[in-house]
Amino acid sequence: xxxxxxxxxxxxxxxxxxxxxxxxxxxxxxxxxxxxxxxxxxxxxxxxxxxxxxxxxxxxxxxxxxxxxxxxxxxxxxxxxxxxxxxxxxxxxxxxxxxxxxxxxxxxxxxxxxxxxxxxxxxxxxxxxxxxxxxxxxxxxxxxxxxxxxxxxxxxxxxxxxxxxxxxxxxxxxxxxxxxxxxxxxxxxxxxxxxxxxxxxxxxxxxxxxxxxxxxxxxxxxxxxxxxxxxxxxxxxxxxxxxxxxxxxxxxxxxxxxxxxxxxxxxxxxxxxxxxxxxxxxxxxxxxxxxxxxxxxxxxxxxxxxxxxxxxxxxxxxxxxxxxxxxxxxxxxxxxxxxxxxxxxxxxxxxxxxxxxxxxxxxxxxxxxxxxxxxxxxxxxxxxx
Amino acid sequence: xxxxxxxxxxxxxxxxxxxxxxxxxxxxxxxxxxxxxxxxxxxxxxxxxxxxxxxxxxxxxxxxxxxxxxxxxxxxxxxxxxxxxxxxxxxxxxxxxxxxxxxxxxxxxxxxxxxxxxxxxxxxxxxxxxxxxxxxxxxxxxxxxxxxxxxxxxxxxxxxxxxxxxxxxxxxxxxxxxxxxxxxxxxxxxxxxxxxxxxxxxxxxxxxxxxxxxxxxxxxxxxxxxxxxxxxxxxxxxxxxxxxxxxxxxxxxxxxxxxxxxxxxxxxxxxxxxxxx
Numbered sequence: 001x002x003x004x005x006x007x008x009x010x011x012x013x014x015x016x017x018x019x020x021x022x023x024x025x026x027x028x029x030x031x032x033x034x035x036x037x038x039x040x041x042x043x044x045x046x047x048x049x050x051x052x053x054x055x056x057x058x059x060x061x062x063x064x065x066x067x068x069x070x071x072x073x074x075x076x077x078x079x080x081x082x083x084x085x086x087x088x089x090x091x092x093x094x095x096x097x098x099x100x101x102x103x104x105x106x107x108x109x110x111x112x113x114x115x116x117x118x119x120x121x122x123x124x125x126x127x128x129x130x131x132x133x134x135x136x137x138x139x140x141x142x143x144x145x146x147x148x149x150x151x152x153x154x155x156x157x158x159x160x161x162x163x164x165x166x167x168x169x170x171x172x173x174x175x176x177x178x179x180x181x182x183x184x185x186x187x188x189x190x191x192x193x194x195x196x197x198x199x200x201x202x203x204x205x206x207x208x209x210x211x212x213x214x215x216x217x218x219x220x221x222x223x224x225x226x227x228x229x230x231x232x233x234x235x236x237x238x239x240x241x242x243x244x245x246x247x248x249x250x251x252x253x254x255x256x257x258x259x260x261x262x263x264x265x266x267x268x269x270x271x272x273x274x275x276x277x278x279x280x281x282x283x284x285x286x287x288x289x290x291x292x293x294x295x296x297x298x299x300x301x302x303x304x305x306x307x308x309x310x311x312x313x314x315x316x317x318x319x320x321x322x323x324x325x326x327x328x329x330x331x332x333x334x335x336x337x338x339x340x341x342x343x344x345x346x347x348x349x350x351x352x353x354x355x356x357x358x359x360x361x362x363x364x365x366x367x368x369x370x371x372x373x374x375x376x377x378x379x380x381x382x383x384x385x
Numbered sequence: 386x387x388x389x390x391x392x393x394x395x396x397x398x399x400x401x402x403x404x405x406x407x408x409x410x411x412x413x414x415x416x417x418x419x420x421x422x423x424x425x426x427x428x429x430x431x432x433x434x435x436x437x438x439x440x441x442x443x444x445x446x447x448x449x450x451x452x453x454x455x456x457x458x459x460x461x462x463x464x465x466x467x468x469x470x471x472x473x474x475x476x477x478x479x480x481x482x483x484x485x486x487x488x489x490x491x492x493x494x495x496x497x498x499x500x501x502x503x504x505x506x507x508x509x510x511x512x513x514x515x516x517x518x519x520x521x522x523x524x525x526x527x528x529x530x531x532x533x534x535x536x537x538x539x540x541x542x543x544x545x546x547x548x549x550x551x552x553x554x555x556x557x558x559x560x561x562x563x564x565x566x567x568x569x570x571x572x573x574x575x576x577x578x579x580x581x582x583x584x585x586x587x588x589x590x591x592x593x594x595x596x597x598x599x600x601x602x603x604x605x606x607x608x609x610x611x612x613x614x615x616x617x618x619x620x621x622x623x624x625x626x627x628x629x630x631x632x633x634x635x636x637x638x639x640x641x642x643x644x645x646x647x648x649x650x651x652x653x654x655x656x657x658x659x660x661x662x
Contacts, residue, residue, distance in 0.1 A: 016660070052659075056400055056507035059656050065400035076505045082427055084434045089427070096423040097506050 006068050006149055006180040007031035007054065013062035014049055014204075023049040024204045028063070033148070036181045038195035038212050040188065040219055046204040047184045051075065051153050054182065069148025069180070072099050076153070078138035083127035087118060087137050090126050094141045108144050115170075116140035136163060143170045150174060153184045168194065186299050189338040189366060192216045220263070220339055223361050242353045245290060248323060249276040250344045250359035255329065263362050267379065268332045273307075276325040277316070277346060277354070286348055287324055290316045294359070295343040296335070296377075304377035305334065334378045337366045404656040414509045424516035429523065447483065447528040451476050451535050458596035469598070469625055473536040477546075477624045478595040478617045480528025481557045484521050485564075485613045486586045491517045492565040493572035493582045500662040510655035511648075514569035518562055522554060529553055536624070549623040556616035560640055564612045566647025570654050573661060593617065599629050609635040612643055 012027040024046045031037050039047045052058040054065060055073035080097040081090045091112055095105035105112075113122050116137045118129075126134060152171065168190055175181050175194065185191045191198060191212060198215035200208040208215050251261040251274040265271060275292055296305040309315070309326060316324040344359035345352060399405075405413065433439045451472060459471030492514040496503065499513055533546040572578045594602055594617055608614065614632040621629040654661070 052504075053400060056398070056656075057504065057659050059404055059660075060400065060402055062402060064402075067398040067400070071398065073507060079505045080502055082431060084431045085427065089430065093423045093427055096419045097502075097508060100419075102419045102422060 004068060005030040006033050006035075007182070008066040009050075009054075009063070010065075011063035012050070012053065012060050012065065014046075014053065014058065014060050022204050024053075024060070026063075027201075027204070027206055029199060029206065029209055031180050031182065033069075033180055034178045035197060036175050036183070036195040038191035038198040038215075039182065039184045039201060040186070040191060040198060040215065041201035041207075045201040047201050048075075048153055049204075050201070051151055051182065051184050055151050067149060070099065070146070071149045071151065072142070072145035072147035073151040074098070074142045074153065075151075077135050077142065081126055081134070081138065084125055086125055087116075087122040087129070088113075091122075091137070091141050094138065095144075098142055098145055099147065100145060104146065112140045112144050115144070132163065139163075139167055139170075143167075143174065148179060150179050150181045152181065154186070188216050188219070188299050193366060216339075220361065220363055223339075223341070223358070242351070243280055244348065244353045245277050245279050245324075245346050246354050247275070247277050247344060247346060247356055247359065249274060249325075250294075250342070250356065251275075252342070252360050252362055261360070263360075265333055265335070265362050265364050267334075267336060267364055267367065270329065270331045271333050272327060272329050274325070274327050275344075276319065276323045278323045287316055287318070289348045290324065291347045291350075292316075292326065293345045293347065295345075297341045297343060298377045299339050302377070304340070332381065333364070334381075335364045336377055336379055337364045338377060339363045340377075404653070407652060410509065410652050410655070414511065417509050417512060420508050421512050421516055421519065424512060425520045428516060428520040443524050443527045444531055447480055447531045448535065450483075451479050451532060454479075454596055469629075470539045471596075471598075472539045474598060474625075475596055476532035476536040476539070477620050478593075480525055480532050481553060481616050481620060482590065482593065482595045482613065483528060484525040484557050485561050485616075486590070488517050488521050488561050488565050489568055489586060490583055491521075492569040494579050495569050496573035496658055497576065497579070497662060500659075503659045503662060510658050511566065511651040514565050514651070518558065518565050522558070525554055525557060526550065543624075546624055549620070552623070553616065553620050556619040557613075559644070560613050560616040563640060563643025563645075563647045566651050567643060570647070570650040573654065573658055589613075594621065594629075594631055599631050602631060609633055610639055611636070612640060615640055 008030050010028050012024050013022060014024040015022040027046070027050060029037075039050065041047050049058065051073075052075065053060050054067070055071070055075060057073075057075070078094070080094045082093065085093065088109075091109060092102060092105050095108075095112075096102055100108075116122075116133075116139075118133050118137055121129065121133060122137075126137070129137070150171075171181070171183070172194060181195075183191060183195060195212045198208075198210070198212035199206050200215045200219050208218055210218075252263075252265075253260060253272050253274055254262050254265075255270045255272050262271070273294070277290070277292075292309045294307040295303045296307075298304045307328075307330075309328075312328065314326050314328055316326050319325045339361065340363070341361045342359045344356045346354040399409075404410075433442060436442055438445065455470075455472035455475040458475065495513045495517055496510070503510065529550045530547070533550070536546060537543070568578070568582065572582070589611065591597070592602065592605060592608075593611055593613060599621070602608065609632050611632075615636045618630045618632050618636070621631075
């Protein structure tokens with residue numbers, strides 16, 4: 001094994017003619033053999049551009065990259081699959097495109113076929129496959145590449161939960177076998193669990209290069225800062241509605257320390273919501289018609305839970321400071337480890353009066369859970385009857 | 386499992402704004418030869434996949450075309466050409482022309498048709514037009530054999546017409562390679578080419594000694610810049626003798642220059658294709 005880094009990136013820059021801002025500027029880092037690096041950031045931060053340059057799909061405008069070892073790049077599952085060809089034929093086509101020799105694919109074919117779990121369908125044209133079968137075969141081919149450097153872009157964002165868990169386990173075992181891995185993902189929990197180091201990219205630059213737990217923490221902190229920034233909240237892009245009533249506070253608090261808003265939570269804990277709002281004119285006549293609704297959104301922008309004041313039998317009340325408020329307890333806290341954003345809406349008789357795209361954000365701290373329990377975002381508890 | 390080490394892995398792969406050097410690009414091309422095989426196999430399997438007659442079309446197409454077009458063009462032949470039947474003359478060059486024209490038309494669109502793949506997977510881009518050049522060789526072989534058979538039926542069987550098939554394949558491949566690389570790059574840069582190019586190819590048909598005999602084309606200006614002429618000349622020399630050769634020494638030199646220019650353009654444009662498409 002070489003003592004030199006497997007990936008060296010120096011002063012990388014890239015600008016697309018159609019974009020006003022550079023996609024990458026001054027990006028540099030090194031990756032040692034066997035190291036696993038996660039890359040996170042908002043859309044348009046330059047993550048995928050960086051990975052495309054490392055994959056040799058794009059050329060940089062400035063700087064250089066040195067890759068030492070055999071590179072396997074997986075920017076999209078099923079690249080090169082032809083619908084008219086059978087699963088077997090596509091395995092050879094995709095395998096060679098991803099960097100294997102045909103003789104290697106031949107040697108590993110049974111292993112790839114078995115891992116994909118698609119059985120006799122391997123001899124049928126892939127145009128007849130379900131989307132699940134298609135990605136299972138595609139991932140199976142890609143994950144059997146014998147490479148020193150593995151570049152992965154959002155591969156965990158396809159397929160069902162079971163398949164995603166299977167992908168993660170497979171990537172984890174590849175990582176444990178000494179490969180250097182670069183993983184771009186919005187799946188912060190997986191990224192933190194899987195990578196020891198992470199890069200946070202913003203506007204084409206590296207904002208933070210540190211242990212992944214630190215980077216994820218800082219990244220979430222920045223989201224929280226943005227969501228609590230009054231300037232942002234006044235922005236019509238994140239705040240909408242007629243404005244007759246406005247949220248003045250949407251806080252998630254721990255029941256023991258009721259006045260302090262929390263951002264780190266634990267699965268199964270007790271948490272409360274403090275919601276306050278006030279009218280644009282001091283007219284409280286329609287207070288009984290006021291309703292709030294909160295959507296809990298996970299890292300993959302999926303709504304995984306909702307809370308509705310009317311359906312929960314809650315009503316706003318006048319507070320001493322002249323505002324209207326409602327407090328409620330959520331017990332047990334149902335969310336599984338991961339990062340979440342809460343979108344809050346105020347309505348009067350179903351008509352939207354205020355909406356905060358990101359009223360607050362929180363994280364459910366990682367913990368060791370059986371793989372079956374880890375799937376999804378919300379834990380469903382039941383009691384025997 | 387023991388893995389084969391590729392040439393580039395030993396010294397490390399450098400990614401720089403100027404793209405790979407000619408040496409690096411050549412090594413990458415050699416490393417990726419299995420991808421070429423996969424592309425060629427894909428094209429073969431897919432081409433007749435939906436047709437009921439399947440590979441029979443590879444035999445039926447040249448047989449029908451040579452019979453019908455040979456009869457039609459026989460009516461326009463000059464007395465100097467009349468020693469050779471029009472069907473036999475067409476049979477000598479038809480498969481080469483079909484190979485040349487179909488490879489060029491496919492190559493002019495090959496980068497655009499694979500733009501999705503080019504944006505997601507790295508491989509030496511030149512493999513795509515090369516797969517068209519090599520992928521059409523089995524049909525060229527079948528077409529040449531059918532041509533020799535039809536010519537034999539028309540004017541009597543001659544063994545050299547069958548023995549010359551490998552030479553005809555090599556000549557056709559060399560004459561097609563340069564233009565295919567050139568039009569693939571041009572097609573990637575200018576979409577309009579895919580609309581106008583088939584008409585240009587049709588025009589070239591009428592100034593090539595395929596259907597018309599050589600006497601009708603003698604003295605035509607710019608004849609030596611017809612890229613397929615050297616392959617047709619090789620075929621006509623073996624089948625009909627030296628009187629039926631049209632091109633001069635400039636024609637093969639022009640062919641070599643086209644290969645060099647096509648390779649150079651592909652080397653320079655290839656790494657930038659995912660952005661240009």
